[in-house]
Amino acid sequence: MIAAILRSPESPVAAGLRLHGRPEQSAKQLIDCEQKPSLCLLSHGYCGGLVMFKNIAVAALILLSINSLHAETLPKQSYLPLELAQKAVNAALKKCSDDGFNVSVAIVDRSGVLLSQSRHPMAGPHTIKSSFGKAFTSASVGEPSGKLASMIGEKPFLEGLRDMDERLVILGGGLPIVIDDVRVGGIGVGGAPGGHLDEACAKEGLNLLQRTAN
16 A cells, blocks of 8 residues: 555545545545644544555655665675684694694784684794784785895885884795685794795695685
């Protein structure tokens, strides 16, 4: 009924009267119903419900419009699930352990927030910070942390990058996590005797993520 009233070229009340089988109501009664619904309900006994129908229909249309607007503007973003991050950390930790290195491994999300971290019981306490810093650096700049270190070595004027954020650790061992051309985080390893060895372990964790995604 509400849809029929809204589609009608007549006023809502007139359309409602017709649908209720009362097209013969006088013009004065119709005006009363349009302008004074409470008076109409008392004197004629039928229009209050129609006006209420009209108000409900208008409110429903407003709510539908608001919901539609919200649905169109909400962004969609890829993210790295915690469960996968933990598996990648374990894979990198195992790789270094198998190679005889006691390390810490960290994974951060696209915003540099820690998702998962694990430390070998024999790894130095400093490796907790270094693994996080390498992961943070790679997630932030979108490049391996070792590549950034090489760039600074070749171009000393970039040395100021080290002071941009205290969380940056510009040493080898960090890799950006890119899935389907979208950067979703970074992985960092600290504790092996050389950045290239840390990076090899980080690569093991990254490979697991990419295999799972594909």
